[in-house]
Amino acid sequence: MAPRAYWKGSLKLSLVSCPVVLYPASTSAEKTRFHMINRETGNRLKQQMVDAETGDVVEGDQKGRGYELSKGKYVEVEKEELEAVQIESNHTIDIDSFVPRDEIDKRYLDNPYYIAPDGKAAVDAFAVIRDAMKDEERVALARIVLTNREHVMTIEPLGKGLLGTTLRYPYELRDEEDYFDGIKTPKITKDMIELAGHILHTKAAHFDPSKFRDEYEDALKALVRRKASGKPIKVTEREEKPDNVINLMDALKASLKGKSAAKRRAHAPAQRRTPTRRTPRKAHRSAARHRKAG
Template identity: 45%
Template sequence: MAPRASWKGFLTVGAVSCGVALYAAASTSERISLHMVSRKSGHRLRRQFVDEETGRPVAPEDQVKGYEVAKGEYVTLEADEVAAVVPESDKTLAITAFVSCADIDTVYLDRPYFLAPVDKASAEAFALITAGMAAAKVAALGEAVLFRRVRKLLIRPNAEGGALIADTLSFDYEVRPAQEAFADVPDVTVTGEMLDLATHILKSKAGVFDPAAFDDRYESALEELVRAKMEGKPLPRPVPRREEKVVDLLEALRASAGAQAKNSKAKPTGRKAAAKKPAKTATGPTTRAPVKPATPRKAG
């Protein structure tokens, strides 16, 4: 089943234009969702807006948005007044500039989307734009009205080909200055043996970026907990964390480097590796069916 587009419009680069659609590249819908329910009745609970001072519920027709100008004082904004300042959309994603992929500051990336042509007629122009960007190793800066706001987007060729990646960008006022986080970090110069050992450890841990190998330990533990509750089994016990001892940094680097060298020498190679008997595999199922909690009853 084809995914549902979050937005449809036209990608324009100068005189070149083609129909495109944005598809959410990331989703949390597969996560286990927990709801607040009544301990006594088992019914799902619903939030309700109440007056902060009186504690009484406020009817929907009496609810209005407001901006706090002073403690407890608000400027109220009616729905039609807010709607009047929403920019009109012309369904166009206009490319304003191309930048080098090496110049991208990823801290500004907000939310990823797949950008793809909507039909065969648009595929040729889309392929032309994509191939040109990939050959020049550039990304495009674009602008469009998305979800009631004018958004800036960074568009890059997808590594797998066939589509572009479009990230909405945070505005400059939304990104905190790095100096706020690093203001109290002292300047430390690392040289000599410490730098050599650190470099050795980093090289020994070289790997590849493989998101399929990422383990969401909280989600797995939550699934195990829900399954145990559904089946009436004893609840899983948390594994206690091992207490870490404070050690000398240089000695820790030496020990880590020594362990890495020892492990690399211990690995069998050539005929010895081929002659080694394969390890026995565990019997029984190796995967668990995803937990599907019962659908909560709708309020009557």
């Protein structure tokens, strides 16, 4: 069964346009989730909206939207007033410009979407736009209305289709200086940097998401399976964290030696077993020499 489109409209590049559909490129459906239940009955719990001051349950027709002007003081905004400022969707992805891919700050990247042609009649125009973009080292910047809000979206070729990624607005990003200004600039020796560089080289690899493993998700699934089958759950105590006071140079050197040390430890059991295997042979040779001498 084909997935249901999240959005339908047109992709427009100047006077060229074609019908397209959007599908969310990510999903959290496979993640393990829990519901709140009544421990006595096993029934699922239902949440209710409660007045923060009176404690009374608020019914649906009493609910409204309010913007907090100051602590505990709200201005109520009616549904009709909100609808008046909402952007009317024209169901068109308007490409405004093309920018170099490496100029896009990754912090602005938000949600990814797959963009595909909507119907056979759209394939030709879609392919023209897609293939033209393949020849450029640039990414399209477009505007799209999703859930009554306008978003800026990057668009770039991905296989036979296009990848669209909504972008955050500048006001949604926090200023890095608020977090980095307090970081001091210590004196680091050249030897330390070179050792760290060697460690980086030993861990060089290629980006392969298939190797990503969500160990926490695996543990949750195993926990649920054991509980459902009636098996006991053993709760292990957390290990105490070691002190953070370390000698940086010693830690760098130990990191470099870690791989070779691990190999030595892997072979150590075989070496310890060697004398045990040789002992009978020595005893046999000694007895043979004794008989020959006799």
